[in-house]
Amino acid sequence: MPIPQYALFCLMVLVSLLISLERMGTALDEADIGGFCIWTCVAGTIAGLPILL
Numbered sequence: 001m002p003i004p005q006y007a008l009f010c011l012m013v014l015v016s017l018l019i020s021l022e023r024m025g026t027a028l029d030e031a032d033i034g035g036f037c038i039w040t041c042v043a044g045t046i047a048g049l050p051i052l053l
Contacts (some may be wrong), residue, residue: 010050013049013050020039020042020043021043023035024039024041
């Protein structure tokens with residue numbers, strides 16, 4: 001994978017992780033435990049993606 005594509009992939013993963021963390025905070029503010037659990041799983045999956053490289 002060339003460097004520009006790798007950098008774009010890393011940037012996309014970082015932005016996705018930040019969005020999911022923001023959604024986790026929103027779910028906590030609304031006391032939505034189900035939504036919080038889902039967004040925690042999504043954030044965990046996104047955080048584990050770089051390990052696959």
